[in-house]
């Protein structure tokens with residue numbers, strides 16, 4: 328009963344805070360928050376594969392990059408394209424990449440899956456450097472036009488050089504993405520997904536096709552990673568090999584997911600938040616951000632191997648088991 | 661009619677021969693027990709029938725159809741279900757969620773990304789009815805990995821039955837259960853498999869003789885005898901090879 332009232336209140340509070348965020352915290356922190364939200368969504372998309380299906384990808388930056396380059400190229404080359412279609416192109420580009428790769432990569436799992444992705448990820452990184460006349464090589468594609476967000480005849484919000492408007496756009500799109508991914512985990516399909524993580528053999532014996540199931544999750548994960556990448560490119564008005572396709576771009580969401588807890592939907596968001604805060608604080612004293620992050624990861628792996636949320640959930644499960652056995656004791660005595 | 665039939669079924673593991681030409685016949689509606697000493701190849705027989713392995717030679721027929729080499733999910737969809745000797749549940753999902761996956765499979769709900777599974781009232785009700793029938797309703801919200809041994813075995817076999825298959829293969833369902841738990845499991849299987857065909861692998865002769873309509877004895881990868889329980893009990897070969905030491 329209490330839970331039913333408290334939950335909507337918390338969500339409402341979050342909504343209100345987000346609406347007034349730019350006013351309350353200023354431009355600097357508004358931008359910090361956009362970065363956080365992009366990487367949090369990215370980490371959740373990675374975790375849909377990692378935590379919910381048991382598939383670890385070391386090359387998700389390629390989807391992030393496809394989203395970014397897709398949107399940037401569309402805005403640069405297609406005259407008069409509106410903002411939403413350009414973002415849509417980034418999303419679809421990443422989705423298409425996932426669709427093409429899915430038949431290959433869903434036949435393997437474990438280490439092979441991780442390594443195949445490392446290879447593909449590096450391949451696209453190198454391609455982005457080599458195909459200079461399309462991708463701009465090392466410089467990437469910068470300062471491409473960013474149209475205003477318009478609903479013809481109704482509203483027009485300029486985006487270029489307007490971080491507050493961009494903040495709202497990003498919040499809406501990322502919010503919808505997160506909600507959709509969360510919703511998928513609550514559908515019958517989401518149940519099959521966690522079933523695969525726990526026990527592939529049994530899923531097969533119940534009559535579910537494993538490669539097809541994995542393929543759908545893979546495409547969902549790739550597409551939303553692409554959306555995050557698209558927004559990231561717009562946010563910086565720049566997409567580059569190092570910024571959007573580099574190995575660190577593949578690793579950081581995995582690390583965030585592990586710190587927050589891969590077993591939970593919201594874990595990767597907490598993990599991203601922790602790293603964002605650490606990064607902010609560390610920057611004030613030193614440039615060795617990676618060092619501090621590495622140490623954090625080691626500490627988490629040692630003392631809370633299933634992350635922040637994993638720790639909370641284990642406690643919950645133990646409580647359930649305890650109450651069940653207690654109920655039985657009371658019955659027998 | 662034979663619902664399940666194997667013809668000259670062979671299997672080997674990279675050179676180690678385990679099955680030598682098995683001709684198993686299971687009639688529709690019967691409860692058939694496969695018995696034999698450890699390492700006789702009973703589980704391997706199940707594995708070649710249900711698609712874990714492709715047999716190295718021979719054929720398997722289900723409902724008159726050649727199903728040799730079919731994958732497990734395909735067999736599940738045409739009405740074959742099985743349980744495992746070593747418990748194989750979804751350890752991090754609750755008992756309820758475990759059974760629900762089987763119920764969803766039974767209804768062919770696979771790629772539904774558009775509805776809250778928790779709000780599918782019919783599925784929830786059917787899952788709960790199943791949990792009640794197999795006496796797991798008190799453990800509804802306990803993760804399978806935290807269930808007691810007996811309860812996790814009960815979950816294991818009820819998942820095989822929850823998809824409502826026509827043919828159910830149960831590999832040592834009572835393994836490691838206490839006397840009482842075995843007794844309950846036998847009663848449960850009797851009740852839940854009425855009108856269906858069941859093949860059990862079992863070491864406990866009390867269970868075998870109380871449950872089986874017919875028995876096949878497997879010995880070093882070959883069928884030693886097949887017949888009614890009384891015939892098997894009196895069969896001299898079987899006594900010499902196997903039952904003799906078990907004092908039935």
Ligand SMILES: Nc1ncnc2c1ncn2[C@@H]1O[C@H](COP(=O)(O)OP(=O)(O)OP(=O)(O)O)[C@@H](O)[C@H]1O
Nearest residue numbers: 673676678696697698699700701702703704705745
């Ligand atoms: N995957 C495998 N690889 C290699 N050898 C195997 C494999 N599975 C089973 N065997 C061997 O095949 C033989 C038969 O094993 P199987 O598990 O079918 O016996 P079983 O009759 O089920 O025995 P139990 O009563 O102990 O369960 C054994 O010698 C076993 O060691």
Ligand SMILES: [Mg+2]
Nearest residue numbers: 702703704745
């Ligand atoms: Mg066995």
